[in-house]
Amino acid sequence: MKIAYEKRKSLYGYGFIALWFIGTVLFFIVPLIKSFTYSFRDIERNVFGGFVGLDNYKQAFLGDEVYAERLISVLKTTALKTPLILIFALFVAVLLNQKFHGRGFARAVFFLPVIVATGPVYNIITGNMATSGNSGATQFSTMFETDLVGELLEFLGVYGISDKLTMTIQSVTTDIFGLVWNAGIQILIFLAALQNIPVSAKEAAQMEGATAWEYFWKITFPYVSPMILANLIFTIIDSFTDPSNLVMDRVLTMQKDWQYGLSAAMAWAYFGIVIVALGIIVAIVNRFIYYEVD
Amino acid sequence: MAEAIKDDKEVGNGMSKRQAKKIRMASMNKQEIAYLRKKAIIEKVWPIFRFLILFGLCFVILYPLIYMISCAFRDPSDMNDPTVMWIPRNLTLQVIKDTAHAMDFWNTLKTTLILNIGCSLVQVCSCALAGYGFARFRFKGKGLLFGIVVLMILVPSQVIAIPQYQQFRNFLGNPDWSLINNPLSMYLPALTGNGIRSGLMIFIFRQFFKGLPKELEDAAYLDGCGPLRTFVQIMIPNALSSFLTVFLFSVVWYWNDYYVSSTFFTSNQTIALMLKNLGNQLNNTILKDMGGTAGFREQIVWMEAGCLISILPILVMYAFLQKYFTEGIERSGLVG
Numbered sequence: 102m103k104i105a106y107e108k109r110k111s112l113y114g115y116g117f118i119a120l121w122f123i124g125t126v127l128f129f130i131v132p133l134i135k136s137f138t139y140s141f142r143d144i145e146r147n148v149f150g151g152f153v154g155l156d157n158y159k160q161a162f163l164g165d166e167v168y169a170e171r172l173i174s175v176l177k178t179t180a181l182k183t184p185l186i187l188i189f190a191l192f193v194a195v196l197l198n199q200k201f202h203g204r205g206f207a208r209a210v211f212f213l214p215v216i217v218a219t220g221p222v223y224n225i226i227t228g229n230m231a232t233s234g235n236s237g238a239t240q241f242s243t244m245f246e247t248d249l250v251g252e253l254l255e256f257l258g259v260y261g262i263s264d265k266l267t268m269t270i271q272s273v274t275t276d277i278f279g280l281v282w283n284a285g286i287q288i289l290i291f292l293a294a295l296q297n298i299p300v301s302a303k304e305a306a307q308m309e310g311a312t313a314w315e316y317f318w319k320i321t322f323p324y325v326s327p328m329i330l331a332n333l334i335f336t337i338i339d340s341f342t343d344p345s346n347l348v349m350d351r352v353l354t355m356q357k358d359w360q361y362g363l364s365a366a367m368a369w370a371y372f373g374i375v376i377v378a379l380g381i382i383v384a385i386v387n388r389f390i391y392y393e394v395d
Numbered sequence: 396m397a398e399a400i401k402d403d404k405e406v407g408n409g410m411s412k413r414q415a416k417k418i419r420m421a422s423m424n425k426q427e428i429a430y431l432r433k434k435a436i437i438e439k440v441w442p443i444f445r446f447l448i449l450f451g452l453c454f455v456i457l458y459p460l461i462y463m464i465s466c467a468f469r470d471p472s473d474m475n476d477p478t479v480m481w482i483p484r485n486l487t488l489q490v491i492k493d494t495a496h497a498m499d500f501w502n503t504l505k506t507t508l509i510l511n512i513g514c515s516l517v518q519v520c521s522c523a524l525a526g527y528g529f530a531r532f533r534f535k536g537k538g539l540l541f542g543i544v545v546l547m548i549l550v551p552s553q554v555i556a557i558p559q560y561q562q563f564r565n566f567l568g569n570p571d572w573s574l575i576n577n578p579l580s581m582y583l584p585a586l587t588g589n590g591i592r593s594g595l596m597i598f599i600f601r602q603f604f605k606g607l608p609k610e611l612e613d614a615a616y617l618d619g620c621g622p623l624r625t626f627v628q629i630m631i632p633n634a635l636s637s638f639l640t641v642f643l644f645s646v647v648w649y650w651n652d653y654y655v656s657s658t659f660f661t662s663n664q665t666i667a668l669m670l671k672n673l674g675n676q677l678n679n680t681i682l683k684d685m686g687g688t689a690g691f692r693e694q695i696v697w698m699e700a701g702c703l704i705s706i707l708p709i710l711v712m713y714a715f716l717q718k719y720f721t722e723g724i725e726r727s728g729l730v731g
Contacts, residue, residue, distance in 0.1 A: 107533075113622040114532025118540065121525035121597070124587020127567075129547060132558035139558075193452070196445055209717045210453045213460075216647050216713050221671040222702045226459040281455045310430060313437065342551035353553060361557055368554045376549070 140365035157366035168367055171347040183336045187329065190284040194291035195321065215285035223282070287332045294328035295321065323391035330386050334379065341375050466699035467491055474693045494700040497676050498669045504708070507650065507666045510578055514585040515645035518596065519638060521588040526600025527626055531612070547594030556658050563659055580659040591648045591655060596641055603637045604630065639719045650709055666705045673701045
């Protein structure tokens with residue numbers, strides 16, 4: 102039997118993803134649909150049926166004392182933190198892409214949080230730092246928070262111009278530890294993008310006498326911009342699925358309380374809001390991105 | 396020596412370097428001079444700033460690790476000694492031994508290695524297969540199926556944990572087949588490309604395989620090589636650095652995971668779980684033996700020791716693999 106080459110290749114394609122497809126139906130699609138239907142059912146009292154419509158959602162937003170509040174606070178912190186992480190990661194990636202002695206070591210150190218930060222170790226580290234008095238990293242940030250930033254602003258004569266600005270700067274410097282420890286993967290992705298900038302672009306810029314500042318905005322930034330989008334999505338997803346964030350914490354507490362229907366409704370409402378927000382952000386950012394056409 | 400310096404200074408026509416520079420400067424206009432001067436200054440000053448910034452940030456990252464090491468080797472009484480900041484007064488290995496005992500370290504390590512490293516190995520292979528399928532072949536419904544992959548990245552595992560639990564409880568609808576407390580409940584999803592963060596890994600592999608030249612496989616096909624053999628013999632050797640990067644990620648995620656392994660097991664001894672419960676465990680063993688005299692600050696010693704021995708294995712692995720990680724990422728497929 103002879104099958105056309107193209108057709109045979111498409112069969113191969115099915116072959117390669119067959120294993121994944123079986124697993125996905127069993128361990129992802131079916132549970133996902135089930136969890137969605139739970140959010141409309143009174144599953145605790147009635148295992149088969151018990152359709153209650155939108156009651157679980159109403160309960161989540163109106164009945165639960167903390168859910169709505171936490172939802173807003175999580176969205177707010179994500180909105181504030183994501184641009185910070187991105188700017189910081191890009192800055193560090195640009196630094197790590199330059200040639201200097203000890204670069205390998207510096208890179209190894211900056212990716213270290215990727216190894217440690219996802220596990221319980223991170224929680225213990227941050228917990229202990231908060232309780233033990235002589236913790237340098239917290240001192241390190243408090244130093245910035247109380248003295249340096251305030252004095253620097255006073256020195257520059259900008260104090261009192263805007264309380265909001267001061268607050269923002271302070272919140273950045275206070276959380277420098279969290280920033281550094283949460284930007285590992287973003288730095289990695291940006292660095293990979295920086296290494297992909299063609300040498301010809303660099304040389305052309307040098308010939309034309311571009312300053313470092315111009316080089317950054319005219320060469321680096323456009324080439325890296327697709328990865329800014331990727332990193333943006335990654336950062337939002339990462340903070341959204343983090344089990345230690347407040348909404349996730351509430352969902353898990355409800356699960357432990359055997360309130361499956363309610364917890365499913367909370368999770369799906371949260372999920373829906375994040376997806377819509379993500380869609381809007383991607384649509385906006387996409388217009389400013391430079392794609393190289395080969 | 397003196398001659399060498401002289402040679403260095405002389406540039407053609409018997410002029411010294413300085414003279415040559417003067418002549419060159421004379422031919423330039425003001426803007427050019429200003430530009431060059433600015434550039435020279437920046438080139439001198441910038442490395443110092445860069446060093447300061449990087450040094451400070453490296454310190455922030457390394458601080459908890461140094462603190463961990465410092466704490467793990469000190470006697471608990473040193474915690475209340477105000478003169479002890481970094482270097483312990485009473486060096487001891489006892490704390491590490493006690494913690495290892497409380498965590499049942501060697502058994503825990505064995506379980507973790509069998510369960511987690513095994514799962515990561517299997518997961519990397521299954522995700523590579525799926526990623527290759529998505530990268531290279533055209534078939535009906537590919538867009539929809541790849542949409543599912545993206546959805547896998549988006550949906551947090553906590554959302555589907557309970558239906559998954561029921562799935563494993565009555566596997567394939569058969570009430571006699573329970574996979575709870577069975578390593579299969581971790582291995583099966585990993586084997587079928589649905590382990591921890593599999594969506595992301597399939598995505599990375601797809602990006603990577605897309606970047607490889609197509610001629611590689613076409614040549615193999617023309618020579619009568621089957622698709623699976625082409626994949627194993629042609630694609631995998633080319634993708635080795637990417638495999639290592641993804642494998643490292645996978646190991647780290649499985650190593651640090653405690654949610655999945657605590658959901659499908661009633662009692663499970665993986666390192667992440669033991670570390671999470673270390674506080675309770677300590678209260679029941681060591682601190683109880685001491686008669687509850689250990690203060691809150693003194694307990695930190697054991698916690699930090701626990702952290703140290705739990706991350707030491709992956710830190711060692713990272714030390715070996717970081718070369719691929721830090722220098723070879725441009726080939727890892729993270730960028731499409």
